[in-house]
Amino acid sequence: MRILVNSLVSLRGHGGALRLSLGAARSLCAAGHDVTTAIARDFLSEYQVPGTVRRIWPAAKSVTARMLWEQIQLPLAIVCQGFDAILCAGTMPAYMPVPGVLTLAETLFLDPATRRECRDGRYRFQMIERSLKMARVVTVPTDAHRERLMAAFPEIPGGRYTLLPPYVDDAFFAVADSDDGREPVRLRYGLPMQYVVHVGPLTPRNNPGHIVQGLFAAGMAAGLPHHLVMVGYGHDTRSLVRFIREHGMEGRVRLLPSVAEGDLPQVLAMADAFVKPARAAGWGGGLLEAMACGVPVIASDLAEYRALCGTAAELVPCGDLPALRKALECVLGTASRRKQLRDRGFAQAQRYRFDRFSKCLNDIVSAL
Numbered sequence: 001m002r003i004l005v006n007s008l009v010s011l012r013g014h015g016g017a018l019r020l021s022l023g024a025a026r027s028l029c030a031a032g033h034d035v036t037t038a039i040a041r042d043f044l045s046e047y048q049v050p051g052t053v054r055r056i057w058p059a060a061k062s063v064t065a066r067m068l069w070e071q072i073q074l075p076l077a078i079v080c081q082g083f084d085a086i087l088c089a090g091t092m093p094a095y096m097p098v099p100g101v102l103t104l105a106e107t108l109f110l111d112p113a114t115r116r117e118c119r120d121g122r123y124r125f126q127m128i129e130r131s132l133k134m135a136r137v138v139t140v141p142t143d144a145h146r147e148r149l150m151a152a153f154p155e156i157p158g159g160r161y162t163l164l165p166p167y168v169d170d171a172f173f174a175v176a177d178s179d180d181g182r183e184p185v186r187l188r189y190g191l192p193m194q195y196v197v198h199v200g201p202l203t204p205r206n207n208p209g210h211i212v213q214g215l216f217a218a219g220m221a222a223g224l225p226h227h228l229v230m231v232g233y234g235h236d237t238r239s240l241v242r243f244i245r246e247h248g249m250e251g252r253v254r255l256l257p258s259v260a261e262g263d264l265p266q267v268l269a270m271a272d273a274f275v276k277p278a279r280a281a282g283w284g285g286g287l288l289e290a291m292a293c294g295v296p297v298i299a300s301d302l303a304e305y306r307a308l309c310g311t312a313a314e315l316v317p318c319g320d321l322p323a324l325r326k327a328l329e330c331v332l333g334t335a336s337r338r339k340q341l342r343d344r345g346f347a348q349a350q351r352y353r354f355d356r357f358s359k360c361l362n363d364i365v366s367a368l
Contacts, residue, residue: 227254
């Protein structure tokens with residue numbers, strides 16, 4: 001089959017769409033399909049994309065420009081002529097002449113209160129609704145994602161949803177018990193000796209300001225020496241920088257817009273904890289990658305994250321700053337708790353090897 005993987009402008013920020021698109025192209029190429037990936041012109045060059053690559057999307061830096069391209073997607077309407085299927089991460093194009101597989105993990109805009117808070121919340125909700133109606137198949141990372149979508153869009157048939165679990169590459173497991181190659185990576189990115197890490201787009205869903213506040217509070221209460229390393233791209237990084245300065249944390253926060261694909265496992269493995277107090281769940285692959293590297297995970301207590309992590313993560317109520325502070329103090333200050341989370345997390349990540357993802361995806365495509 002000739003398959004188009006449409007990534008729009010989502011291949012930035014080390015988010016779930018990045019992993020999904022790269023993994024899908026890799027899996028489908030290995031299965032013998034003719035795969036073309038449509039990406040943005042500002043795509044992170046250090047990531048290798050299997051198959052044919054077409055840079056058809058402009059680097060839409062403004063929200064208005066991004067909305068325009070997402071809504072019209074005329075280049076994609078031209079490109080997808082001659083393909084047998086299209087795989088989209090997040091939203092579907094307005095015009096789609098071939099069967100589409102939509103992978104959807106974004107739950108932030110399903111809540112009415114959150115939609116009102118975000119300036120493009122209503123638009124995002126409408127884009128999700130339209131995409132669900134157009135897709136032949138909708139893949140979700142967990143059953144919890146499916147239940148949330150079915151509650152928000154009861155008119156969409158339940159049989160349209162199918163499970164496509166996230167995956168963890170072997171490179172993340174390989175660094176869990178090995179110190180080889182860590183110091184060159186530490187020097188390359190100027191990483192401190194003790195730090196907490198967050199990987200993912202610096203967007204409202206991932207709540208980056210809450211992470212800064214939590215580490216600041218934990219440092220003040222328990223005297224923790226840890227720095228914060230945030231790996232990911234954000235459209236409003238300047239506001240985050242101002243927020244960091246207001247808390248007097250500029251000397252303890254390291255912002256890395258991007259990290260080379262081969263260096264990311266080492267950046268994770270050197271951390272004392274991975275923290276993700278997100279307001280809503282995404283694809284969840286970052287949590288599993290941290291676990292595979294042997295890093296304790298602290299995350300929001302969301303149904304989707306409970307489904308992915310089980311008892312292998314320290315889960316805290318969403319938006320509860322005192323709870324986040326206590327979790328940081330407990331994990332960073334208690335060796336036995338760190339070891340317990342490390343062991344449980346490594347075992348949990350083993351359930352999400354790439355082979356499982358690849359088999360599920362190829363079964364879905366074969367059934368189209």
